[in-house]
Amino acid sequence: MTQIAIMGTGMVGGAIDRYFRLHGVQAGLFDPPKGLSDPSVLANADVIFIAVPTPYYLDGSGFDDSYLRAAIEAIPVPGKTIVLKSTILPGTTEHMQREYPMHRFLFNPEFLTETTADRDMQFPNRQIVGYTAESRRDAELVMGMLPRAPFERIVPATEAETVKYFGNAFYALKVAYANQMFDLCKTLGIDYEIVKECAKAEPWMGTHHWEIFHKGYRGYGGKCLPKDTRAIIQLGDRVGSELTILKQAEEYNNIIAKAQGIDIQWEEGSPKKQSTPSFLKAMPKRYLVTGGAGFIGSTLVDALILQGHQVRVIDNLSTGKRDRVNAQAEFILADFTDLDQIKNHFHGIDGVFHVGALPRIPFSIEHPLPAAVANVMGTLNVFVAARDAGVKRVVYSASSSAYGAQETLPLRPDMPANPLNPYALHKYIGEKIAEQFHRFYGMETVSLRYFNVYGPRMADEGAYVTVISHFVRQYKAGQPLTVHGDGEQSRDFTHVYDVVRANLLAMESARVGRGEVLNVGAGERHSMNKIADIFGGPRTYTEARKGEARHTQADISLTRELLGWEPHIRFDDGIRQLLRDQGIHPAF
Numbered sequence: 001m002t003q004i005a006i007m008g009t010g011m012v013g014g015a016i017d018r019y020f021r022l023h024g025v026q027a028g029l030f031d032p033p034k035g036l037s038d039p040s041v042l043a044n045a046d047v048i049f050i051a052v053p054t055p056y057y058l059d060g061s062g063f064d065d066s067y068l069r070a071a072i073e074a075i076p077v078p079g080k081t082i083v084l085k086s087t088i089l090p091g092t093t094e095h096m097q098r099e100y101p102m103h104r105f106l107f108n109p110e111f112l113t114e115t116t117a118d119r120d121m122q123f124p125n126r127q128i129v130g131y132t133a134e135s136r137r138d139a140e141l142v143m144g145m146l147p148r149a150p151f152e153r154i155v156p157a158t159e160a161e162t163v164k165y166f167g168n169a170f171y172a173l174k175v176a177y178a179n180q181m182f183d184l185c186k187t188l189g190i191d192y193e194i195v196k197e198c199a200k201a202e203p204w205m206g207t208h209h210w211e212i213f214h215k216g217y218r219g220y221g222g223k224c225l226p227k228d229t230r231a232i233i234q235l236g237d238r239v240g241s242e243l244t245i246l247k248q249a250e251e252y253n254n255i256i257a258k259a260q261g262i263d264i265q266w267e268e269g270s271p272k273k274q275s276t277p278s279f280l281k282a283m284p285k286r287y288l289v290t291g292g293a294g295f296i297g298s299t300l301v302d303a304l305i306l307q308g309h310q311v312r313v314i315d316n317l318s319t320g321k322r323d324r325v326n327a328q329a330e331f332i333l334a335d336f337t338d339l340d341q342i343k344n345h346f347h348g349i350d351g352v353f354h355v356g357a358l359p360r361i362p363f364s365i366e367h368p369l370p371a372a373v374a375n376v377m378g379t380l381n382v383f384v385a386a387r388d389a390g391v392k393r394v395v396y397s398a399s400s401s402a403y404g405a406q407e408t409l410p411l412r413p414d415m416p417a418n419p420l421n422p423y424a425l426h427k428y429i430g431e432k433i434a435e436q437f438h439r440f441y442g443m444e445t446v447s448l449r450y451f452n453v454y455g456p457r458m459a460d461e462g463a464y465v466t467v468i469s470h471f472v473r474q475y476k477a478g479q480p481l482t483v484h485g486d487g488e489q490s491r492d493f494t495h496v497y498d499v500v501r502a503n504l505l506a507m508e509s510a511r512v513g514r515g516e517v518l519n520v521g522a523g524e525r526h527s528m529n530k531i532a533d534i535f536g537g538p539r540t541y542t543e544a545r546k547g548e549a550r551h552t553q554a555d556i557s558l559t560r561e562l563l564g565w566e567p568h569i570r571f572d573d574g575i576r577q578l579l580r581d582q583g584i585h586p587a588f
């Protein structure tokens with residue numbers, strides 16, 4: 001007998017499950033956020049229905065398909081017949097078929113209404129199965145498993161995907177038309193109800209969507225009509241086929257909604273782009289973190305272990321500390337400037353976080369050669385090792401220092417780089433390596449430009465500590481704080497926990513992987529004088545540091561758009577917590 005699995009057990013997945021149970025078929029359920037995470041139900045299934053959410057983006061770029069991809073990638077064995085049930089734009093099934101050729105994809109549109117989902121599932125008016133060239137022979141099998149309907153058709157997948165939009169946009173149009181006719185009738189003193197009843201008695205008119213009200217207000221509302229109308233209008237715009245009639249209906253509907261004091265939410269609860277795909281959270285992966293004994297790397301390793309992943313750390317302990325490395329991670333003492341030392345450790349790894357570096361500006365000025373060997377050659381070695389081992393994605397820790405001096409703030413990734421010192425140059429070359437490894441070898445890569453990272457475990461010893469640690473050390477020793485220059489130079493400070501979260505999203509997000517460069521900063525800047533004020537106490541002024549930008553401040557709109565990331569920890573809260581952890585009581 002055909003084994004069935006259902007991924008995503010919300011309204012649609014739940015209705016499918018109940019339908020099969022009613023007919024004596026026990027489908028395997030997979031929905032990690034609800035505790036259903038046994039991958040063997042997927043491995044054993046012949047046909048897998050995917051009904052995970054595909055939240056709608058406000059900016060018109062379509063639906064967030066990261067859950068869908070996460071679901072497909074969670075299937076542990078190739079060769080499955082996958083039936084997509086989620087709401088997707090025309091062309092998505094074909095796209096998935098090309099992206100995941102190891103499976104065969106079908107699309108089966110759902111026409112459920114929330115309140116009558118089970119009845120709609122069991123007694124559909126039509127049953128449509130859409131196929132790709134690869135899944136054509138599976139379409140009959142799947143049609144045979146589904147509830148019978150007076151109208152049954154097996155059609156190409158993209159046509160099947162378009163049916164729902166075609167219908168819902170038409171219903172929206174009908175409601176808008178009904179409302180305008182209602183207004184006309186009212187002006188002329190005509191009873192709209194009588195006209196409507198008589199008109200819709202003609203079968204050609206169709207019985208539904210002549211009501212001018214939806215849930216007590218005029219115009220079309222609910223979830224599907226506004227959303228699908230919006231989506232198909234935007235699709236038309238993107239491909240250069242303007243849907244002017246629908247646009248007018250939408251504009252008119254917005255006007256009457258507003259006149260009633262209603263702000264229709266066009267999105268299905270997804271104002272944010274790209275929420276964390278919770279599906280992936282429960283999916284253990286094998287990750288490698290270079291520099292996993294350092295400040296940022298060790299914090300990232302902890303987060304990955306907490307999420308249930310297997311983690312391997314490569315570090316030569318040059319600035320890192322062995323006792324920071326999470327006991328559940330595998331530690332490899334190796335130097336990535338030597339490819340032979342590291343290359344064998346990349347096999348079987350799903351993703352690499354290349355965090356390791358010699359990240360100090362003064363060191364790179366004083367010792368340009370070893371700094372370049374670690375930061376440039378080391379980075380190249382890591383990318384080569386990852387490529388040769390077939391690693392899917394590398395997230396590279398880049399640096400805001402690549403911006404150097406710019407004419408304007410905030411700093412945007414599309415500004416030309418202007419590295420002012422060797423370290424900044426090395427980090428910038430790393431981004432270019434990441435970009436080219438995507439271009440030439442098809443590896444998924446992302447660069448995250450961090451803006452001054454602070455938080456627990458930040459460097460607090462040696463000659464190259466950052467400003468906050470420097471102040472902490474001086475304050476504790478009862479010395480005046482040394483401020484370089486006039487102290488009005490400013491930096492955008494980012495808490496390490498926010499940086500770690502950006503890394504996790506960059507590794508998971510389906511919207512990145514093509515060598516993008518993204519800012520990871522708080523979007524605010526704070527002067528050295530302000531930070532010294534928080535500590536309180538005396539200070540001395542000394543000469544300005546060479547080779548550094550006067551100000552940094554991140555524009556994070558692209559990061560927000562592609563990763564759904566924004567900082568959670570405000571600088572004032574983060575710094576005060578840090579000082580309290582150090583036994584220092586902030587001056588204000």
Ligand SMILES: NC(=O)c1ccc[n+]([C@@H]2O[C@H](COP(=O)([O-])OP(=O)(O)OC[C@H]3O[C@@H](n4cnc5c(N)ncnc54)[C@H](O)[C@@H]3O)[C@@H](O)[C@H]2O)c1
Pocket residue numbers: 290291292293294295296297314315316317318319320321334335336337354355356357358359374378397398399400427449450451452453454459
């Ligand atoms: N801290 C910041 O403010 C900041 C800002 C922008 C970018 N970054 C980038 O973030 C990354 C991490 O920075 P961090 O502050 O955690 O630094 P860190 O010095 O604490 O960590 C770097 C780690 O890399 C390891 N390492 C160095 N050379 C190595 C080699 N050849 N082989 C193996 N391991 C090696 C070190 O031992 C250390 O554990 C770096 O790539 C840095 O350029 C940091």
